[in-house]
Every structure is written in structure tokens, then in C-alpha cells.
Amino acid sequence: MDADALAPVTPRRPVGVAIVDDHPVVIDGVRAWLATEPQLTVLATGDDPDEVLRAAPDADVILLDLRLHGRVVLDKLAELSAAGRRVVVYSEHSEPTTMLAALDAGAVAFLAKHEGREHCVATVLDAASDRPYVPPALAGAMVGDPRPDRPALSDKEREALLLWFQSMSKASVARRMRISEHTVKQYVDRARIKYTRAGRPAATKAALLARAIEDGLVRPEEIGIYRSRASTDQPTP
Amino acid sequence: MSAEALRPQHARPVPVPGERVTQTVDEVGAVRAAAAVARTSDRGARIVAVTIALVWHLTIALPAVLAAGSALVVPEVVLGGWLLVAVLGVVAGIRLLRDVPLPAAPLVGALLVVDVAVFATVGRSHLFSPANWVWGTLAWFFLVVLWGRPVHRLLALLAAHAAIALTAVVLHGATGAADLARATMAFYGTSSLPVAVFAGAAALAALSRERAATAAATNAMVAEREAAEQARHERGERLDLVSRAASEVLTELAQGRADPADPEVQRRCVRAAARLRRLIAESDDVPHPLLHELRAAADLAERNGLPIDLVTIGSPPPLPVRVRRSLADPLTASLAEAQDWARLTVVSSPDEVVVSLVTPDRAGPDSTGPPAEDGDGQVEYLYERDGEVRWTQTRWHR
Numbered sequence: 001m002d003a004d005a006l007a008p009v010t011p012r013r014p015v016g017v018a019i020v021d022d023h024p025v026v027i028d029g030v031r032a033w034l035a036t037e038p039q040l041t042v043l044a045t046g047d048d049p050d051e052v053l054r055a056a057p058d059a060d061v062i063l064l065d066l067r068l069h070g071r072v073v074l075d076k077l078a079e080l081s082a083a084g085r086r087v088v089v090y091s092e093h094s095e096p097t098t099m100l101a102a103l104d105a106g107a108v109a110f111l112a113k114h115e116g117r118e119h120c121v122a123t124v125l126d127a128a129s130d131r132p133y134v135p136p137a138l139a140g141a142m143v144g145d146p147r148p149d150r151p152a153l154s155d156k157e158r159e160a161l162l163l164w165f166q167s168m169s170k171a172s173v174a175r176r177m178r179i180s181e182h183t184v185k186q187y188v189d190r191a192r193i194k195y196t197r198a199g200r201p202a203a204t205k206a207a208l209l210a211r212a213i214e215d216g217l218v219r220p221e222e223i224g225i226y227r228s229r230a231s232t233d234q235p236t237p
Numbered sequence: 238m239s240a241e242a243l244r245p246q247h248a249r250p251v252p253v254p255g256e257r258v259t260q261t262v263d264e265v266g267a268v269r270a271a272a273a274v275a276r277t278s279d280r281g282a283r284i285v286a287v288t289i290a291l292v293w294h295l296t297i298a299l300p301a302v303l304a305a306g307s308a309l310v311v312p313e314v315v316l317g318g319w320l321l322v323a324v325l326g327v328v329a330g331i332r333l334l335r336d337v338p339l340p341a342a343p344l345v346g347a348l349l350v351v352d353v354a355v356f357a358t359v360g361r362s363h364l365f366s367p368a369n370w371v372w373g374t375l376a377w378f379f380l381v382v383l384w385g386r387p388v389h390r391l392l393a394l395l396a397a398h399a400a401i402a403l404t405a406v407v408l409h410g411a412t413g414a415a416d417l418a419r420a421t422m423a424f425y426g427t428s429s430l431p432v433a434v435f436a437g438a439a440a441l442a443a444l445s446r447e448r449a450a451t452a453a454a455t456n457a458m459v460a461e462r463e464a465a466e467q468a469r470h471e472r473g474e475r476l477d478l479v480s481r482a483a484s485e486v487l488t489e490l491a492q493g494r495a496d497p498a499d500p501e502v503q504r505r506c507v508r509a510a511a512r513l514r515r516l517i518a519e520s521d522d523v524p525h526p527l528l529h530e531l532r533a534a535a536d537l538a539e540r541n542g543l544p545i546d547l548v549t550i551g552s553p554p555p556l557p558v559r560v561r562r563s564l565a566d567p568l569t570a571s572l573a574e575a576q577d578w579a580r581l582t583v584v585s586s587p588d589e590v591v592v593s594l595v596t597p598d599r600a601g602p603d604s605t606g607p608p609a610e611d612g613d614g615q616v617e618y619l620y621e622r623d624g625e626v627r628w629t630q631t632r633w634h635r
Binding site for chain 2: 096114137140141143144146162165166167168169171172175176
């Protein structure tokens, strides 16, 4: 099923979503947000990731509350991501360290709960096609990442992340940086793709990276991808 | 109910706690104070060492050399050596008292050369007389030259001095038991006191530095604890306030007295949620003065009915007051004129702090113009309106 879950979703095919949260009222709220987009179908909901996935084994995207029954489920997140499940974490915990830990564990995206209304649908749609979506709070966490081994971002990428975090409007960022909105999104997304190299490897990270290369967002050499010398025609130094 | 209900009964004076906290942040200052105390206590011992060296050199060594006169083998060298050491001693002593010591190695070299020269030219008859002034005086100049350095260097230098003396004694043929005993006594008698003064001063300086550092650390800790206590107290008050406001609106909603469709009720909910979110986001024990000022400004704006988000990432490094003011003031000024909503963000790293305020744009004049250039030009100010938002940003680079 791994290969299946990672297969790119064509724009026409409906996207199956599973919601895991221990508060029914939140599930109802998220359901209401997703209902505005006809392409999205909620397949199963519940407070136990395993049960929800048994009910909806074909879910394209899992929306996972990071805290279930008082416990932060980063380990479960890592397990699902390693198995190729596209997990969008959403949480009321919007501390930068938590967000970065979720990315490291393999989450495709991180959504702070108070950002849900504006960004939930876009995040899930992008996640379903293995494309990054960086809501403002996550951009803030990335631009303020204090870890010594953080990915090296270019000045433009840092600036785009910073301004996007500050203003929450890509149009305003575009005017500020005197570039197109499309380019703003590219800078932000490229920064996000660089984070696929942080933390332990996960199938979801590989999928994000593969799609980014396919889309021409990044070149493999820009993010230091290992390539077997035997399989390329590059001269051996 | 309006914004009035959110106003606290006892509006606290806003900037005071931030100023207090500055003291605790400046730990570098405490270390500096400890060093100053140690320096002051060491100064007395330096004066003693320099005075003894020069007074002995002038009042005991010089008359003896002059009295011996032509009885010395090469009086010019003995006297010239005396003069050279006197000059070096005055220069090194003045520099030491002014706390800018000369480099030790060349001075030590010069002293040892004089040592050898005088022993070689003083002659057998004056080998143990006061005219051989290097016995008595030189150890004190070693002290002046090596002040503040580890004791073992002084001991090494004295050992070299002893070796030179012993060699001279042997070469002059003074190898009788009585002569060797005199040499030993001379060396011991003229070295023990300088070593004691040197070691004692070093120990005293270390002790006073340690005490001063302990006192400064204790003060800093007390101040930090007080500031943390104060911050906790303030947060408690704000939590009471926001809980009251939130529970009021929730109760009214539950009892059906408030209509969720009413824009005013919605605004109350938004305000209560924003304030709770800000309170939850405050994870620091003692707020950085910059964050403290911005939070206070956000609270003030909110009491006037403005829903505001304040998000901080990272913690700012200690900042001079002028830089802090240049960072915060343009934002607080714009905030006072904001309407509908506002988003205030602070992104900090050890080398950069960026503060930004975004509010919806509306017709009307620009808010406050660029602030007077201050903060030593280290703070970049940016103001833009693009029809959608008004964007104020200040940015400090190390």
C-alpha cells in the first residue's frame, strides 16, 4: 500500500481525508472547513490513528492532532510518515520547536489550529499531491530555526519566509520584494523542501522531494542529494 | 458590553518592570564589576612592589656602587647596569600602575643580561658586598615585570638568577664552604620576601575577584527572581482578567443572551481568544524588556478594542536601551492608530531582531513618519502601505 499512498493524486480524483482528533467538536469544525472544497472527501474520523486507518485504508491525507489524550504523538507521526502516509499535523501547540520536530518526524505540513480556517483546504490539497504548503506560523518557525544543523537557506528564501510570516499575505510579500506572487511561493516552498533533508528519512519526505524535482522547484544538487556514482555518467573524482 | 469591560480596575504603570529587568539581563556587567573589585584590591600590592624595588635600588644599591667605585673590575658596566634597570623599573612600574603592563619577555631578557654582566664585572672582592647590587634589588624588579602572571614564572626566573649567581661564584673561585653559604644566604634572603609578596598578592586578588563575582551573581539572581515573581504576578492578573471576559461572553452565549451572529459578540470572542493565545505563548520566566514593552503595547491597544496577534520566535539578545527603543517605538506608535486587527511579530536570533506590525490599510494620512535616526544607525526602519496592509518593520543587525 505504500506505493499506492504515494501515487500522485490527479486533480480530478477526489482526495480522501482521515481526521484524527480526540475532540469531536474539532472534528466537526475541520469537517466543515473541508466541506467547502468538493474535491475533498472525509473518509473516516476518530481519536485513534490505527482505528481510523483501518476504517479508511485508502485515505490520501491524514489530518492528525499532535496531542491525543494528553500525549504528544510524535512517535506515531514518525511511524505513519515512514510508512508513506501523508500526515498533515494540526495542533494548538504552535511553538517553533514543536513544529520543527513534526517536520523532522516526516509530517508533510504543519497547521496551527488558529490558522485552520484560511489554510486547511489548501494544505490538504497540496499534501495530497506531495507538494509543500507552508502556513505563516510554520514559516516563522523555519526562519527562526536556531539549530546549528538547520538547512542552509538562501537570503531570498529567508526573506520570503520572514515576510510571509509577518504579513500572512503573499500579495503583500510580492509587492515588498518586487517579485511575483508565484516567485514568493517558490522561495517559500524551496525553503520547505530543504527541510526534507533534516531529521530521519521518511517516505513522505522522499515523495515531497521527488515531486519538487519533478516540478522543477529544486535541482538535486541544490540540496545535496546523494547520488550513486555507479549509476551516473559523472566522472569519478 | 464594550471594551470598557475589558479594562482592568487598576491600570498598572506599563514601562516600570521592563526597566528593572534590564539589570538582571546584564550579566556581563556583573563580571566586569568583579574584575574592577579585584583590580582595586590588587592596586595596593602593586604600589608596594614598585616602591620597594625603586627605593631599594636608589637608597641601598646606588650608594654602595658609588662607594666601591674603582675597586670594581669594570665600574662602568656595574653602574650602567644599575642605570638601565632603574630606567626599565620606572617605565615598567608606571605602566603597571596604569594597568597597561609592558610585554614581560623582553624585560625579563634585559634583566637577565644585566644580571650576567654585573656578576661578570663586579670582581671577586665585591662579589658578596652591597656593591654587587643585583643580589638585593633584582628580585624586586622581577616582581614588577611579572606582576599578575602565574607564580611559577617568577620561580623559574629566580632559579635562572640563582644559576647565574652560582656560576659566577664558581668562576670567581669562591668555592669555599663559607662563600657558598654566603651565596646561599644572599640568594635566600633577597628572594624569599619578593616571592611571599607576589604569591600573597595573587591569592588576595583571586579571593577578592571570587567574592565580588559571588556577590554580583547573588544580586543578579535575586533581581532575576524578583522580576520572575513580578512577571508571574502580572500574568496571574491578566489571566484573571481574560478568564472573566471569556467566561462572561461564553455564559451569555450559553444562556442565549448573546447572539453568535452579532458582530460585537464575535469581536468579543476574537479579542478573548487572541489575548488567551498571547498569554499561553509567553513561555519566558523573565520577559526580555523588548518583548515586555511590545506586550504592554499590545495589551493597551487591545483594551481599546483592537484584536491583536503577537507572535514571538526566538529570544532577543541583550540590547542597549537605545536600540530597544528604536525597535519598539515605531511599532507602538503605529499600533496606537491601528484599526480592525493587527499582527505583531518578533523574530530574534543572537545577531538579528526583526519586529513587524501589519494592520489593514485605510484611507487617511500615513501614520507616524520615520523616527529620528538613533540606535547608532543599527536599526533599519521600514514603513509601507500597499492599499491592502500597512506594514511597519524595524530590524536590528549586530
